[in-house]
Amino acid sequence: MEGGPAVCCQDPRTELVERVAAIDVAHLEETDGSPEPTRNCVDPPPRARAVSVIPGSALRHPAARPSLSARKFSLQERPAGSCLEAQAGPYATGPASHISPRAWRRPTIESHHVAISDAEDCVQLNQYKLQSEIGKGAYGVVRLAYNESEDRHYAMKVLSKKKLLKQYGFPRRPPPRGSQAAQGGPAKQLLPLERVYQEIAILKKLDHVNVVKLFEVLDDPAEDNLYLVFDLLRKGPVMEVPCDKPFPEEQARLxxxxxxxxxxxxxxxxxxxxxxxPSNLLLGDDGHVKIADFGVSNQFEGNDAQLSSTAGTPAFMAPEAISDSGQSFSGKALDVWATGVTLYCFVYGKCPFIDDYILALHRKIKNEAVVFPEEPKVSEELKDLILKMLDKNPETRIGVPDIKLHPWVTKNGEEPLPSEEEHCSVVEVTEEEVKNSVKLIPSWTTVERRVWRRR
Incomplete structure (x- = not known):
């Protein structure tokens, strides 16, 4: 948009197609030549996510990037920079008196008005005014969206349905819970896009203080785009890696x-x-860290997922995920490994295994032991937990239930975490909910014709 006309002066279809076509760009761009907003001293992240800063926040010029290869950017997360400083005040999950992290969430928004605004600085999509672009990623762009009736900003992902249907997109799940297949009947064969809608129906019902909330999904049936409306998290990622100022041990624990x-x-x-x-862990206004970006997620039936494909960020991949054995591996253990790498980043500001070349990085992950730098000093209890999370054998790697009981996590039992029963309840989706998971909107051509007639 630099040096170009205002958004509404362009053909809306052309404008959105151009944005989706540019989705492989792995960094944020300045808008209209103005400096990018910063997020508490954290440079804006390179991937699309449900987060940004509202215009009008404190501004500064982005720091110059170090001279690193594009490959290194792909293996790690970001050029060197500072981390988000620890927040002052009590933290919700810290005290032993904390019972449950669940919080009230309002139901999914539905709207029946479709129009394109005459405004010079935005495109109107239903009740949302689409404003500046705030991120790009593998599946689409993220734009700031304003709901005037609520006086509230959201983050709207504009996603390509074609790209979602590829290997690393949404539609990788078994038949819906409660379906005939789950009851022993014949499984219903779903079309690819029906699987996408089924996945969205699940994501819309996820309701947890530590998971980013998806509010609404809009679909233009005549175009390639899906529009996902997420909660906007103003503070951004909890950390960008590598980082010059890692967290104190207590902040990392919280x-x-x-x-x-x-x-x-x-x-x-x-x-x-x-x-x-770290860049997929966003800090909310409530001080809670929230898990975001389900672009490569899997759903499963039974006790655990048995995976065979490679997905994710190279420096955070588990040894079994990059093995040449061809054997399937545990999904839960995969997430624990990546969380262990994240914990290491929290206290040291870098990944435990680093290399400019993908094959060398894989070799280190599979064969080299975890090394703890001399500085900063960390407790032996923390080192013990990191080593257990980064156990190269997924069969003996520590699991989430045992992590919750680890002495470093609970301060030797003084600050226990809530039980699974206290903060988890199963999400079920009906056929009707899958059917209504996406709000259909007229094609841009139809909407443009209506707006022209009103003029």
Missing amino acids: YLRDIILGLEYLHYQKIIHRDIK
Whole structure:
């Protein structure tokens, strides 16, 4: 949009197609030549996610990137920078008196008005005014969306349905719970896009303080786009890696407690995230860390997912996921490994295994032992937990229930985490909910014609 016309001066279809076509760009761009907003001293993240800063926040010029290869950017998360400083005040999951992280969430929004605004700085999509682009990723762009009736901003992902239907997109789950297949009857064969809608129906009902909330999904049946409306998290990622100022050990402990509760909730809902890392952990206004970005997630039936494909960020992949054995591997253990790498990042500001080349990185992950730097000093209890989470054998790797009981996590039992029963309840979806999981909207051509006639 630099040096270009205002959004509404362009053909809306062309404008959105151009944005989706540009989704492989792995960094944020400045809008209209102005400096990018920062998120509490954290540079805006490179991937699309449900987060940004409202225009009008404090601004600064982005720091110059170090001279690193594009490959290195793909293996790790970000160029060197500072971390989000620890937040002052009591933390919700810290005190032993904390009972349950569940919070009231309002039901999914539905709207019946479709129009394109005459405004010079936005496109209107239903009740949302689409404003500046705030992120890009593998499946689409993220735009700031304003709901005037609520006086509230959201993050709207504009996703390509074609890309979602590929190997690393949404539609990788078994028949819906409660279906004939689950009751022993014949499984219903779903079309690819029906599987996408089924997945969305599950994601819309996820309700946990440590998981980013999906509010609404809009679908233009004549176009390639899906529009996903997420909660907007103003503070951004909890950390960008590598980082010059890692967290104090206590702050890392509090953040890990949130991550473990969110992960336990996802596993309870039979969802494997597959891409846990600091830039996919967003800090909400309530001080809670929330798990985001389900672009490569899997759902499963039974006790655990048995996976065989590779997905996620290279530096956070488990040894079994990059093995040449061809054997399937546990999804839950995969998430624990990535959380262990994340915990290491929290206290050291970098990944435990680093290399510029993918094959060398894989070799280190599979063969080299975890090394703890001399600085900063961390407790032996923390080192013990990291080693158990980064056990190269998924069969003996510590699981989420045991992480919750680890002495470092609970301060030797003084601050226990809530039980699974206290903060988890199963999400069931009906056929009707799958059918209504996406709000259909007229094609841009139809809407443009209506707007032209009103003029």
